[in-house]
Amino acid sequence: MTSAILLENIHANALCRFKEAGIEVERHSGALSGNLLRDALATHQIVGIRSSTQIMRPDIEAAGHLHAIGCFCIGTSQVDLSAAAQIGIPVFNAPFSNTRSVAELIVAEAILLLRRVPEKNTLAHAGTWAKGAEGSFEARGKTIAIIGYGNVGAQVGVLAEALGMRVVYYDVQAKLSLGSAKAARSVAAAISQADVVTLHVPATLRTAQMIDATALSLFKPGAVLLNASRGSVIDINALAHALQNKVLGGAAIDVFPDEPGTNDERFSSVLSNMPNVLLTPHIGGSTQEAQENIGTEVAAKLIAFLATGDTAGAVNFPHVSPGPLIAPARLLNVHGNAPGVLAALNGLLAKEGANIVAQQLQTKGETGYVVSDLDRMPSKNFIDIISDQPGFIRTRVLTKD
Known part of the structure; x- marks a missing residue:
């Protein structure tokens, strides 16, 4: 089973x-x-x-x-x-x-940080009444820089623009903007003009600690940083230093370089106990x-x-959508993307006496994937024969039953 x-x-x-x-x-x-x-x-x-x-x-x-x-x-x-x-x-x-869930959290955190809610919340819990407008700003009219304009980043842009924010973005690939969002020429160009910077990039060698001390020095005084992508993209110690020295106005971090494997494990971070920082336990899509x-x-x-x-x-x-199985058997074969492999497979099927009713082949990089519908079930030793052929990686047989 x-x-x-x-x-x-x-x-x-x-x-x-x-x-x-x-x-x-x-x-x-x-x-x-x-x-x-x-x-x-x-x-x-x-x-x-x-x-x-x-x-x-x-x-x-x-x-x-x-x-x-x-x-x-x-x-x-x-x-x-x-x-x-x-x-x-x-x-x-x-x-x-879960793109909408992440986007909503980012926009909510941006508003809270611009209004200095984390600090005021901490003070209120401690019994201090810190009523006042100093350092507190509306989202409307502010610039948000979205680093990584993919599924989540684009959604953040739509919601932010609906609040009246100016949206700029940077992506390594050319992306069609939504609404009035404007593409920036570089990460530096995007973050240097922003009141809010939000990261939506994958974990790659290129993005590892992309927000380091040098990048943080380009932020506008009082700007806020949000990260709900991957914990490896920020130099956390550099961020802590920037926050302590008032280079940034605040941060909201949902992902960390080292995260507990379960809720029973203790979490610790150099950002803990900073009043202008929102820390959440990787719940962007939760x-x-x-x-x-x-x-x-x-x-x-x-x-x-x-x-x-x-x-x-x-x-x-490779993407193949063969549809429901109608023939008596379906052969799924993964192979190296090299000349002659399909011909070898079809030759073996001919020797087996199995007629190909339908066949689909797609390749991606070094991998080929062919789906062959057959008029009969191959013999028991056919898979062993296939497995011994050079260039074949994996074969599976599906039956109509």
């Missing part, structure tokens, strides 16, 4: 979807690592994670029975995508389902609506892949 393991408290909606599809599910509230993770990957066909579980090449290479990985979130930097593709494992995510939508979306993609070989939406894999 096909089984899945869901980590990090993935929404119960995903559990229901898998069970409806006849998939046995094991569910954990926290992340796994080391031997516990490898044991889970070795004994399940599907693994579902959020952002804390790190699945790297050694983990993937030890996962002999794993068919697919589901990232129940936007990002996929916690998975070695290249290693997964090389072994024939597609990785699916939910690039749109609304009931978002988690329910993510659970539905990613589970549906994983179930479709298991049932039909559909890889639409995979982030590291």
Whole structure:
């Protein structure tokens, strides 16, 4: 029986979807690592994670029975995508389902920081009545710089513009702006004119500590910084120094370089106890609506892949959508993207005496993926024959039953 393991408290909606599809599910509230993770990957066909579980090449290479990985979130930097593709494992995510949740949190935090609510809240709890308008500003008329104008960044821009903010953005790729947003030529050009800077970039070598002491020195006096992307993109110690020296007016940080694996572990940060800083425990996409939508979306993609070989939406894999299986059998073959591999496969099928009813092939990078519908079920030793062929990575057979 096909089984899945869901980590990090993935929404119960995903559990229901898998069970409806006849998939046995094991569910954990926290992340796994080391031997516990490898044991889970070795004994399940599907693994579902959020952002804390790190699945790297050694983990993937030890996962002999794993068919697919589901990232129940936007990002996929916690998975070695290249290693997964090389072994024939597609990785699916939910690039749109929680964008609104993150965008709403960012805009709310920007307003709170501009109004100096964190500081006044701390003082009020301590018994100090700090009524006054000094240092408190409206969002209307202020400039927000969005670094990374993808699904979330663009949504932030739409909401910010509705508040009357001026929106500038920078992205490494040319992006069509929404509303009146204007593209900046560089990160420096964007942040140097902004009252609010918000980060929405992936974790890559290029973005590692992109907001360091040099970048922070370019901020306007009193500007605020928000990060709900990845913890690696800010030099946290440099940020703490800038806040202590009043270079920045405040910050809202939702992601950190080192985060607890579970809610039972203690959290600590150099930003703790700073009155002008909002610290949240990686909850940018953590609304009931978002988690329910993510659970539905990613589970549906994983179930479709298991049932039909559909890889639409995979982030590291060629996209093939073969539709429902009508023929007696369907052969799913992952191979290296090299000349002659498809001809070799079809030659073996001809020797097997299996006629190809329909066939779809797509490639992405070094990976090729071909789905072949056959007029008969291949013999039991056919998969062994396929596996011995050079250039073939992984083969799976689906039957109409």
